[in-house]
Amino acid sequence: QVEKTWWKEAIVYQIYPASFSDSNGDGLGDVRGIINKVPYIKSLGVNTIWLSPIYASPQKDMGYDVSDYRSIHAPYGTVEDVQELIDLLHANDIRLLMDLVVNHTSDEHxxxxxxxxxxxxxxxxxxxxxxxxxxxxxxxxxxxxxxxxxxxxxxxxxxxxxxxxxALFLPSQPDLNWESEDMRRAAHDDMRFWLDRGVDGFRIDSMNLMSKHPDLPDGKIINEEPYQSGAEFFASGPRMHDYIREMRTKVFDKYNIMTVGELGFTKDENSVREYVAKDRHELNMLFTGDIVDMDFGVEAKYGRNDFHPRKIRHLTNLWQEAMPKFDGWNTVYLDNHDSGRSITRYASDAPEYRASSAKMLATYLTTLSGTPFLLAGQEIGMANLGKEYGAEAYIDVEGKNYYNKVLKARGGEVGQMGDVLRELQLKARDHGRLPMQWDSSANAGFTTASEPWMIVNKDYTEWNVESQLDNPGSVMGYWKEMIAMRKKMADLFVYGSYVALSEEDTGEMVLGYERVSQTGQKAVVLLNFSDAEQKVLKQFEHLTLLFSNQDESCVGDGEVVLQPFGAVVLYSA
Ligand code: ISL
Structure with a gap:
């Protein structure tokens, strides 16, 4: 029996502050912009927000380089504005998670x-x-x-x-030394500063990099590059669990909060268990990251490695089946601010498939065991920048550094960069940071400035909030219904158990699973990750159609035929 708590019932909406809504016309999103949109956020049915960093920062890494944890990046607003946001959210039964970036600071801290x-x-x-x-x-x-x-x-x-x-990230992001007790105490104080103001938890950035091997040994040589990863000596290092437990006992346990840690490099089942098993008293949940890495290259993110539904079947089964073994809890997500949009990478943003794809992925995110996270814009089917944009459209430091490195190695021949541009078009962090598409006015209603801080995807004239608001058949309408259903049927969709369907049951291109509640309610979820019709091999008798993104006529006599990117949820009480 799974214990019930609010953070298991949370549905989290990630806001990238620079790109959400600009209230003062300077081209950059801000806290007041978020305040203005609280009624919209509430209307979706989400009950928690994760806000990427808004602290004072020289913005070399979009705020993941903090120069003062107790003040706000001036163009975003003030601590008082954030207090107003917290209070307004709470009045609307919405909780707020802040990003806790304490593996490193800015060099201007x-x-x-x-x-x-x-x-x-x-x-x-x-x-x-x-x-x-x-x-x-x-x-x-x-x-x-x-x-x-x-x-x-x-x-x-x-x-x-x-x-x-x-400095494991940018030269301007020096790593903190968590071995120093004084440093830890100062970081704890800064965490309390926000928790005392009512913040409901943290997404902990680069969570497991805080403990480095004390000898700082050379990393294993795995390629010809002058520098090697070395992650085996800085990921989940010897004192990592001490630091988390200390944070818990000295800070977190004094509040009713939720914690989600970003786990890099050590993503095996045992490492995960050590952070989230209930009896470990460490974190509530983790982003293992593998679900956003499914098409990353073997050595480098931008190496070619195509997505196949088999990968999502493997990872979904892996974590859905692992967590109950140690009473841990999953996150369920496909998107964040560090990569391309899942609709473009794992489904399709082609005009004829875009709405079905967005709805199929929404079905995935709302019917699994774990806390769902969606990235702002996902609820309207926002996609990557189109192929018409060249390399100059990409401004994020990670993609640019990679592009320039390869360009240099190829003697500066821009004409030979087609393969790298293809990878940027899929996976660059810029896509997850595109300005929110509110309406069909200039710059998607994101800003009144003529020059937004980053490019607005030109598909906004068609794909925007306004055009979907009062349309139950839209991607947003579908998200709202799925969110409402998850809440209403929490015994099944939040707390039910997970049973995998095999490839032999569903066919190669379909992901299928069952959810079963304590009282014997059952849902069967079938998701077509391909652009071809798929007949599901297994038959499902005594089940009725609960939800689908496609025409009902494709389900009959226990037989399910999925349309391209079709999603079907069957049910029995
Ligand atoms: O961005 C990545 C892949 O494209 C990851 O390798 C990422 O750098 C890693 O997951 C850590 O990410 C977090 O910390 C970074 C920051 O740039 C990212 O935005 C943040 O999510 C440094 O603070």
Missing amino acids: AWFKESRSSKTNPKRDWYIWRDPKYDARGQRKEPNNWASIFGGPAWQFDEHTGQYYL
């Missing part, structure tokens, strides 16, 4: 400025400083061979004190 000022500064050990190494020719070298996740070395030399600091 006061802590880092002090730390870098001298070797004897009391905050020197709040970051990870090491002496240089020297090669046989006496050339200065990094303390080890680790690569930055965004490209280049993970170490940055600081002339002032003659040492290197570790």
Whole structure:
């Protein structure tokens, strides 16, 4: 029997603050913009918001580089505005999760400025400083061979004190040293600052990178590159669980909050168990990330690796079946701000399939065990930037760094970059950060400025909130119904057990599973991940049609025929 709690019943709507709604016409979204849209958010039926970082930041990584955890990036608003948002959300029974980015800070954070000022500064050990190494020719070298996740070395030399600091992401995002108790205490205080203001939990960024192997050994050499991942020495390191437990006992347990950790690199069942098994008292849930990586290349994200429904069957079964073994809890998601939109990558945004695809994926997200997360815009079927956009449309640092690296290796021949552009068109982080498409007016009603901070996808004239608002047959109408159904039938869809259907039951291109409640209600979910009609091999007698994105006529006599990207939910009481 699964224990009931509010965070299991949460349906989370992720807002990327720069791109949601601009209230003051400067081309950038802001807190007031979110406040203005609370009635809209409420109308969807979602009951929780995850807000990507809004803290003071030089924005080298869109706010994931925080320079002060207790103040707000001025163009977004003020702490008072955020308090108003929290109170308004609570008055509407909506909870707010903030992004907690404490693996690293910005190099403009006061802590880092002090730390870098001298070797004897009391905050020197709040970051990870090491002496240089020297090669046989006496050339200065990094303390080890680790690569930055965004490209280049993970170490940055600081002339002032003659040492290197570790920065696993951008050079301007130095990693904090969680071994320092003073540093941990300061971070805990900053967490309390927000929890005391009523924040209902955190999505913990790069959660499992906070504990590095104390010896910082060289990473295993896996290719010809000058720098190697090294993740085996910084992901889920030796003290990681101590840090989480300390956060829990010293901070989180004093509040009724929800925690979701972003888990990178160590995604095996046992690692996952250690973070979310109920008896471990660590986190409520995790993003294992593998579901957004299904088409990532083997070595690099932008390497070619096509999606196949078999992959989503494998990962869905893996985590749906694993969690109950240790009383853990899943997240269910397909999109976030770090990649392309799932509709383009795992289904289809071609005009004839777009609405069906969006609804089929919505069916997936709302009928599994776990807490669903949707990225703003998903509820109207927002898709990636179209193929007509060239490399210059992509402004995010991750994709740009990769593009420029390959371009350099190919001698600057732009004409030879077609394969890389194809990968950007699928997976670049820009797609998940496109301005929200509110209506068909200029710049999709996102801003009144003539120049929004980033490109607005030109499909907005057709795909926008306004055109779907009063249309029950629209993608948004479907989302609203699915969300309402999940809430109404929580015993089945939230708390029911999961039973996989095999490829032999469904056919290769169809994902199928059953949900079964304590009282014996049953739902069968069948999702066609292809653009061809699929006849489901297994027969389903004594079940009636509960929900579908397609014409009812395709279900009869226990036989189900799915239209392209069709979704069918069958039911028996
Ligand atoms: O973005 C990724 C793949 O495209 C991931 O490798 C990502 O860098 C990793 O999951 C960590 O992401 C988080 O921390 C980063 C930030 O840039 C991301 O936006 C955030 O989600 C550094 O804070």
